[in-house]
Amino acid sequence: MKKLTCTLFLLATAGALFAQAQEHPDTRQAYMPPTDPLVIEKLDQWRDLKFGFMMHWGLYAQLGIVESWALCSEDQPFQDRKGVPYTEFKEMYFSQIEHFNPVDFDPEPWAQAVQDAGMRYVVFTTKHHDGFCMWDTKETDFRITGPASPFRDNPRANIAKEIFAAFRKKGFMIGTYFSKPDWHSPDYWSPLWATPDRCNNYDVCKYPGMWQRFKDFTCNQIEELMTTLGPVDILWLDGGWVRPDSTITDEVRSWGYRIPDWEQDIDMPRIVTMARGRQPGLIVVNRSVHGPYEDYRTPEQHVPADGLPYPWETCMTMTANWGYVPGARYKSAEQIVKHLVDIVAKGGNYLLNIGPTPRGTLEPAAYQRLREIGAWMKVNGSAIYATRMWNTYGQGEAIRFTRSKDGGTLNVFAMEWPGSRLLLTDVQPGQVKKVVMLGDGNPLQWDASERGMVILLPGGLREKGRHVWTFQITLDR
Numbered sequence: 239m240k241k242l243t244c245t246l247f248l249l250a251t252a253g254a255l256f257a258q259a260q261e262h263p264d265t266r267q268a269y270m271p272p273t274d275p276l277v278i279e280k281l282d283q284w285r286d287l288k289f290g291f292m293m294h295w296g297l298y299a300q301l302g303i304v305e306s307w308a309l310c311s312e313d314q315p316f317q318d319r320k321g322v323p324y325t326e327f328k329e330m331y332f333s334q335i336e337h338f339n340p341v342d343f344d345p346e347p348w349a350q351a352v353q354d355a356g357m358r359y360v361v362f363t364t365k366h367h368d369g370f371c372m373w374d375t376k377e378t379d380f381r382i383t384g385p386a387s388p389f390r391d392n393p394r395a396n397i398a399k400e401i402f403a404a405f406r407k408k409g410f411m412i413g414t415y416f417s418k419p420d421w422h423s424p425d426y427w428s429p430l431w432a433t434p435d436r437c438n439n440y441d442v443c444k445y446p447g448m449w450q451r452f453k454d455f456t457c458n459q460i461e462e463l464m465t466t467l468g469p470v471d472i473l474w475l476d477g478g479w480v481r482p483d484s485t486i487t488d489e490v491r492s493w494g495y496r497i498p499d500w501e502q503d504i505d506m507p508r509i510v511t512m513a514r515g516r517q518p519g520l521i522v523v524n525r526s527v528h529g530p531y532e533d534y535r536t537p538e539q540h541v542p543a544d545g546l547p548y549p550w551e552t553c554m555t556m557t558a559n560w561g562y563v564p565g566a567r568y569k570s571a572e573q574i575v576k577h578l579v580d581i582v583a584k585g586g587n588y589l590l591n592i593g594p595t596p597r598g599t600l601e602p603a604a605y606q607r608l609r610e611i612g613a614w615m616k617v618n619g620s621a622i623y624a625t626r627m628w629n630t631y632g633q634g635e636a637i638r639f640t641r642s643k644d645g646g647t648l649n650v651f652a653m654e655w656p657g658s659r660l661l662l663t664d665v666q667p668g669q670v671k672k673v674v675m676l677g678d679g680n681p682l683q684w685d686a687s688e689r690g691m692v693i694l695l696p697g698g699l700r701e702k703g704r705h706v707w708t709f710q711i712t713l714d715r
């Protein structure tokens with residue numbers, strides 16, 4: 239055992255070094271594009287939307303702490319149980335079902351504010367790792383409509399269904415976040431033994447019946463998501479450590495969690511066949527498990543250094559946390575707009591997360607950011623939506639590019655105001671028919687320069703934009 243641990247440690251260390259040596263660990267293993275024509279079509283539509291809204295909401299909001307992870311015995315830097323002994327803490331956490339009562343919950347104003355901000359799809363946590371279900375599942379009482387929940391008789395008790403209905407009315411694509419690991423299920427974390435880490439706490443070869451029950455439970459729950467909440471576009475599966483052994487690569491080992499001696503194969507072929515039978519064309523994102531069930535990739539809390547040649551989405555929080563934490567600091571609208579531009583220029587989508595409060599509201603700071611982002615999107619959205627990566631994603635730190643799908647328009651984003659001249663080294667003046675700044679619309683003059691072209695910026699133009707200025711170039715083709 240010691241030898242094995244030692245080998246694993248060495249592998250983990252080697253993996254970490256390898257990850258550091260490679261600039262884009264995501265690209266090391268080939269992306270597998272979908273083959274189903276309906277999925278291909280939906281994925282292309284999804285890529286056009288660019289900007290999505292994510293919500294993490296569940297019992298952790300009631301406590302105002304990190305989402306689920308405080309339940310995990312692994313020593314995580316963010317998990318502060320304030321000295322409460324583990325078993326006591328677990329009991330206290332799970333008993334929040336008796337207190338979580340979001341009486342102010344109304345998804346209509348959320349959908350309105352989020353649409354006005356320019357977002358076009360939504361991903362909501364139907365179940366996080368703690369196992370608490372935000373829809374009316376028949377598979378467990380640990381749900382928002384369960385007998386212990388004070389919210390069970392509220393007309394909006396089936397929270398996930400209500401959220402999806404409100405956003406669907408606004409034309410959004412609908413994404414169900416679902417955690418494969420379930421720390422409340424006795425067939426994942428069996429109460430017979432201690433729960434030392436994030437993984438299931440028994441050898442599935444010794445207790446195949448228990449693992450089979452867990453697989454059935456998972457498949458049944460996902461079937462409910464696909465049949466009882468209306469049309470669904472994306473199945474967003476989190477908890478990448480639940481994966482077949484054959485997918486455990488150096489990249490996975492470099493994450494540093496203890497990989498168990500047994501396989502946690504949840505049977506994705508069965509799940510996806512069932513799910514696409516119910517929701518034809520469904521996009522499936524089995525996060526971080528590279529292969530046939532990861533229709534797009536999902537870097538978390540960061541923007542990749544370079545453009546990526548396959549569909550991808552950065553999920554990122556508006557504060558420092560996924561769930562609601564009282565007093566959290568919100569990122570500025572400017573920072574969020576700059577992330578959006580950087581991501582879209584690199585060929586990705588941006589999934590921006592807010593955690594609703596335990597009463598069922600979004601904080602005023604969140605609405606303020608949404609309004610400010612919306613004002614920017616209203617002016618500059620045509621350079622974001624339905625665009626694709628240009629020859630290069632940018633020029634240094636200050637310039638980003640996108641192009642229209644037909645290649646007839648090149649959009650140039652200035653992350654800082656360039657002064658009176660905007661030098662573009664990668665654009666030849668001979669290709670250019672017309673240049674305007676969005677928010678202004680008057681044709682701008684340009685010149686050839688030794689190193690490309692220069693757009694001349696008259697005084698007073700700067701004030702017509704904010705945060706990031708977009709120059710739209712019509713190309714002569």
Ligand code: GLC
Pocket residue numbers: 294305476477538553560
């Ligand atoms: C991670 C975390 C989880 C969070 C998710 C969001 O995988 O486990 O807590 O929900 O990322 O992307």
